[in-house]
Amino acid sequence: MSTGLFGGLALFLLGMDQMATALKAVAGDRMKDLLAKLTANRFMGALTGAFVTAIINSSSVTTVLVVGFISAGLMTLSQSVGIIMGANIGSTMTAQLIAFQITDTALLMIAVGFTLQFASKRESIRHDGGILMGLGMVFFGMSVMSDAMVPLRSYPPFLDFMRTLENPAVAILVATLLTGLIQSSAATMGIAIVMASQGFINLPTGIALALGANIGTCVTALLAAIGKPRAALRAALVHVIFNLCGVLLWVAFIGQLAAIATAISPTYPSLSGAERLAAEAPRQIANAHTLFNVANTFIFIGLTRQFARLVEWLVPEPPPGAETMAVQAKYLDEELLSTPSLALDRVRLEVLHMGESVDKMMARIMPAILSGNRQTLREIELMDNDVDTLHAQIITYLGKISRQALTEPQTRTLMDLMSAVNDLENIGDVIETNLIVLGRARIAEGVSISEPTRKVLMGFHRAVTRAVSAAVQAVVQNNELAARTVTSMKQEIQRIADSAAIHQAQRLVAEEPNRIPAYTIEIDIIEKLKRIYYLAQHMAKTVASDDTSDFD
Numbered sequence: 001m002s003t004g005l006f007g008g009l010a011l012f013l014l015g016m017d018q019m020a021t022a023l024k025a026v027a028g029d030r031m032k033d034l035l036a037k038l039t040a041n042r043f044m045g046a047l048t049g050a051f052v053t054a055i056i057n058s059s060s061v062t063t064v065l066v067v068g069f070i071s072a073g074l075m076t077l078s079q080s081v082g083i084i085m086g087a088n089i090g091s092t093m094t095a096q097l098i099a100f101q102i103t104d105t106a107l108l109m110i111a112v113g114f115t116l117q118f119a120s121k122r123e124s125i126r127h128d129g130g131i132l133m134g135l136g137m138v139f140f141g142m143s144v145m146s147d148a149m150v151p152l153r154s155y156p157p158f159l160d161f162m163r164t165l166e167n168p169a170v171a172i173l174v175a176t177l178l179t180g181l182i183q184s185s186a187a188t189m190g191i192a193i194v195m196a197s198q199g200f201i202n203l204p205t206g207i208a209l210a211l212g213a214n215i216g217t218c219v220t221a222l223l224a225a226i227g228k229p230r231a232a233l234r235a236a237l238v239h240v241i242f243n244l245c246g247v248l249l250w251v252a253f254i255g256q257l258a259a260i261a262t263a264i265s266p267t268y269p270s271l272s273g274a275e276r277l278a279a280e281a282p283r284q285i286a287n288a289h290t291l292f293n294v295a296n297t298f299i300f301i302g303l304t305r306q307f308a309r310l311v312e313w314l315v316p317e318p319p320p321g322a323e324t325m326a327v328q329a330k331y332l333d334e335e336l337l338s339t340p341s342l343a344l345d346r347v348r349l350e351v352l353h354m355g356e357s358v359d360k361m362m363a364r365i366m367p368a369i370l371s372g373n374r375q376t377l378r379e380i381e382l383m384d385n386d387v388d389t390l391h392a393q394i395i396t397y398l399g400k401i402s403r404q405a406l407t408e409p410q411t412r413t414l415m416d417l418m419s420a421v422n423d424l425e426n427i428g429d430v431i432e433t434n435l436i437v438l439g440r441a442r443i444a445e446g447v448s449i450s451e452p453t454r455k456v457l458m459g460f461h462r463a464v465t466r467a468v469s470a471a472v473q474a475v476v477q478n479n480e481l482a483a484r485t486v487t488s489m490k491q492e493i494q495r496i497a498d499s500a501a502i503h504q505a506q507r508l509v510a511e512e513p514n515r516i517p518a519y520t521i522e523i524d525i526i527e528k529l530k531r532i533y534y535l536a537q538h539m540a541k542t543v544a545s546d547d548t549s550d551f552d
Contacts, residue, residue, distance in 0.1 A: 004148025008141045012190055013182070015137025016094075021338055022130030023055065042304045045082030046089070046297050053090025059217070062087040063235055065342065067333075070231040077234055077312065081304035084238050085297045088214070088246075092290040095189040095210075097135075099286035103143035109136030123407055142194050149198045162200050168254055171208035172215065172247070179216025183223075188213040189289060196281035203258045206285035210292065211247045211254075218243050230315055237311040246296035261288035327386040329353070329393040340404045340414075347394060347401075347417050348476045354390040354424055355472030357383060361431045362468055362532075366461040369439040369525060370449050377439045380431065387428035394421050416542035420475045423539040427468060427532050434528045438521050447521060457525055460496045463489065464529045464536070471539040478543060486540035493533050500526050 053062045066083050069075035102109075109132050116129025152158045165171040179188045192209040195201045201209070218240040250257060265284045268276055300307070331349040336342045361383050368376045398418050406414065442449070449457070467486050474483035501523070 001148050001151055004144055008144030008146075008148060009187070009191070010141070011137050011144060012141030013184065013187055015134045015139075015141055016184065016186060017134070018137060019131055019134025022127045022134060042079070042082035042301055045079055046086035046301055049083035049086025050089035050297075051086075053087040054093040055090075059087040059091040062090070063239060067232040067235045070235065076308070077231070077238075078305050078308040080235055081238050081242075081307045082301060084235065085242060085301060085304075088243070088293045089290070089297055091185060091217070092286070092293050094186040095193065095286040095289050098138065098142065098186070098190050098193055099282045103139050103146070106136045106139035106143060109133065110140060111136075138190070142190060145191070145194045146197055149194065149200070152198075152200070162195075165201060165205050165208070168204070168208040168211075168251060171205050172212035172251070175209040175212025176216040179213045180219035183219070185213040185217040188216065189286070193282040193285055196285055197278050199275070199278045199281075201281070202277060203261065203281055203284045203288065204254050206281060207254050207257055207261070207288045207292070208251075210285065210289040211251060214243045214293070215247055230317070234311040234315050237314060238307055241307065241310065242296070242300060245300065246292070249296070249299070250292055257288050257292060258284070261285075261291060264291075327357070327389050329390060329397070332393060332397045334400075337400050337404060340401055340406050340410050343397070343401050343404075344410065344413050344417065347398060347421075348478070350390065350394050350397075351417070351421060351424065351472065352476040354387060354394065354421070355469075355476070357386045357390065358424055358428050358431075358472075359465075359469060361387070361428060362461075362465045365431050365435050365439075366458060369435060369442060370454055370457065372439060374440065374443060377436050381436050384428045384432035387425060391421060391425040391428075417475070420471075420539045420542045423535045424472070427535050430528055430532055430535070434531075435525070438524050438528070442521050445521070449522070453522060456500045457522065460500055460526065460529055463493060463496055464533045467493070467533050467536040471536040474540050474543045480543055483540040483543035486537055489533070490537065493530070497526055497530055 049062055049066075052065075053059045063084060066075065066080045070077060070080055113129045113131070113133025113136055117126050117133060118129075120126050120129065165174065175188050175192075178191070179185050182188070189210060192201065192206050192213075196203075196206050218236075222236050222240065261284045262280075265280065265287050268279045271279055329350050330353050331346045333343075333346060336346055361380055364376070364380050364383075368380055395418065398414055398421075401414060402411075441447075467489050470482045470486045473479055474486065
């Protein structure tokens, strides 16, 4: 009996994972775009959150996406509250599916899904096969658990335990602990539906278990927020507070909720006793679960701003200068690794984060070379540590993505992003290793850069800085227009470089003090800026479709 119970549960969870993975592979990228666009107001946000979660079968992935949008400034915390509320509704669709109890066709679904997944050469069909096979495993696991429970009908200790669940507080506590342990509210609902199909629990007990599952699923959100930016912790707290308030609101009205669920669910008056309970309770529990979450969303949807202010008060922004920790990746989330398309988009956002550090170095380096002191140069040199740290974290994350099952386009994207990240890190190294040295040489040699030369070098620096920013934009947004802007700057950069070189040659023959050291330093600055442009151009070419020749 234990073998059947735990083996059936293992099949059930494996099927859920298989189905979720295939669904995210099919719909993940499109759902991300939908989530980003349809959040104009709280009601649309809730509807979108419900739809996305129902499609990708994961409220945690929806929450992770929301955190990324908040961190990137694409969405406010107040907007995210509606989406998180809607995600609770979407998560009930799994229980609705499970309640159909199509156990007779489970093995056929597994067989057909396996054939599609392993015999077809088309990737879309293989994913469809994965969805079907996962669904079949869910129903087959339920069937195994259901059969294993038959002897429990006459086992007094188990029946005594089932009677304790008639106390709503006990049922909520048990479901909370079980959901927190197995990290799946859908699995808890599946077990509740299996027990209902055997006549072990009635509808009020099933509803209490559903309430407990709603609390237990918050554990997943809290665990996912550990070590993440404040946006992630705030989103997790929204989830926790919303679910707790919903359970506290309804725990006294379980009877009324059961009556509504009974009224809208199919009945089987031809049956009686345990048989009728077993036939009606699964669908009633699933409907009550959906009703509970839909009602909560409508009740609390008008309080999204209040929820946002509450969690901002609970998790305030640190005072200026309070955070002295080394820079950390803001967007890379382990939760998304099983959905490569979403994980690769997170890498693009992290490239933006890394690019911001490089932009700061670019903005400060030329004034520091021309007139800064050793302290200023040292500060810029230390800024490269942030670039190196982010580079290491992004490359590590890309390595984890590469171990997933990637499509050919995803593999190309991964290689392009790896190349772009390396180029961006090399730009930081050119500043730290080469340009900083030239600034120190200027100080050591006592060289004074003339005003005309400053204007020439600053003009060249502005053009190269513009190219680096456009290259980062091209990679982050997958923007081919921005990429072409960088590659089309080749002639402009060459013209400015030639003009600067002529100016330096004219200075060399002029009677000026320290003209030889000044000439050497200034020519080296031009060469290093040309090197930075080459790296920016190489970054852009990972996005541009044309084959623009390299800059020489």
